[in-house]
Amino acid sequence: MIILLTGTPGTGKTTISHLLAEKLGCPLVDINHLVDEKHLYTGLDPEKDYKIVDMDALEGELFKVVGLQNAVDLKKDSLKDSTKSSIKASTKDSIKSSIKASTKDSIKSSIKASTKDSIKSSTKDSIKSSTKDSRNDSSKDFSINPTKNSCIIIEGHLSHYFPQADLVVVFRTEPTTLSERLRKRGWKETKIRENLEAEALDICTWEAHQIHQEKVHEVETTTITPKEVIDVILDIIDAKKSFPVGNIDFSGYLGG
Numbered sequence: 326m327i328i329l330l331t332g333t334p335g336t337g338k339t340t341i342s343h344l345l346a347e348k349l350g351c352p353l354v355d356i357n358h359l360v361d362e363k364h365l366y367t368g369l370d371p372e373k374d375y376k377i378v379d380m381d382a383l384e385g386e387l388f389k390v391v392g393l394q395n396a397v398d399l400k401k402d403s404l405k406d407s408t409k410s411s412i413k414a415s416t417k418d419s420i421k422s423s424i425k426a427s428t429k430d431s432i433k434s435s436i437k438a439s440t441k442d443s444i445k446s447s448t449k450d451s452i453k454s455s456t457k458d459s460r461n462d463s464s465k466d467f468s469i470n471p472t473k474n475s476c477i478i479i480e481g482h483l484s485h486y487f488p489q490a491d492l493v494v495v496f497r498t499e500p501t502t503l504s505e506r507l508r509k510r511g512w513k514e515t516k517i518r519e520n521l522e523a524e525a526l527d528i529c530t531w532e533a534h535q536i537h538q539e540k541v542h543e544v545e546t547t548t549i550t551p552k553e554v555i556d557v558i559l560d561i562i563d564a565k566k567s568f569p570v571g572n573i574d575f576s577g578y579l580g581g
C-alpha cells in the first residue's frame with residue numbers, strides 16, 4: 326500500500342507521518358530529505374530559500390524507492406490523458422506568478438470568475454521545495470522493497486505528484502492557525518503569505534485530485550491533535566470513514 330501525505334507547509338505532514346509510520350510499521354520517505362540527499366534540484370530561489378526541484382528526477386527516485394523500476398511505463402499507464410495534458414499545458418511559472426502577483430482582491434475575483442475546475446487546471450507549480458526545513462533523518466534508507474513491506478508512506482508537499490498511490494491524504498489547516506505555525510518558523514512574510522493563499526485556494530487538494538481522484542481524502546489538522554489525526558487516517562484505511570475532496574473551504578480567509 327502506497328500512502329502519500331501531502332499539504333501546504335505547516336499542515337502537519339512530518340509530525341503525522343512519523344506517528345503513522347510507527348503505528349503501521351511502514352517505512353517512511355521524507356521527500357524534502359530525499360531531494361537534499363540525492364540532489365534532485367536544478368537551482369535555488371535565493372529570495373525564498375526554495376530549492377527548485379527536478380520533478381522528473383524526483384519521480385524517478387520515488388519509483389526506485391517503492392521498487393517499481395519500470396517507471397516510464399507505469400507513469401504512462403497511471404496518468405489519465407486528461408491529467409497528463411493538463412499537467413503538460415500548465416507551466417511552472419503560471420501558478421507561481423499568479424500567486425506572486427495576486428492580491429487578496431485578485432484572488433477573490435479569480436475565484437469568483439472561475440469554477441474549482443479552472444483553479445484545478447491552473448495548479449501545477451509547487452516545483453519548489455522548502456528543503457531547508459527538512460528536519461528529520463528517519464527516511465535515510467531509500468532502498469525499500471515493497472515485496473518485503475506491506476506499506477510505504479511518502480510525505481512532503483510534492484508527494485501527490487507521484488502517480489502511484491493507494492491513498493492520498495491532504496492535510497488542511499485553517500489559514501489563521503497555519504499562519505501562527507509558519508510565523509514560529511521565522512519565515513519571510515512573503516513566503517508565509519504565499520503559502521496561506523495556496524492553502525485558502527485548496528491548491529494541494531486540487532493538484533492531488535487531478536492525479537489521484539477518489540483516492541484523495543482531506544483531513545483537517547486545525548483543532549485536533551496529531552493522535553486524533555492518526556485515528557482518522559486509520560479509519561480511512563479501514564474504510565470506516567471517508568473525507569472526500571470538496572468539503573473544506575478556506576476561501577473566506579481571502580476576504581468576503
Ligand SMILES: Nc1ncnc2c1ncn2[C@@H]1O[C@H](COP(=O)(O)OP(=O)(O)OP(=O)(O)O)[C@@H](O)[C@H]1O
Nearest residue numbers: 333334335336337338339340458506546549550551
Ligand atoms: N493535529 C495536528 N497535526 C499535525 N501537526 C499539528 C497538529 N496540531 C498542531 N500541529 C503542529 O503543527 C506543526 C506542523 O509542522 P510539520 O513540520 O509537521 O508540518 P509539515 O506539513 O511537515 O511542513 P513542511 O511542508 O514545511 O515540511 C507542528 O509544530 C505540530 O506540532
Ligand SMILES: [Mg+2]
Nearest residue numbers: 338339340481
Ligand atoms: Mg515536513
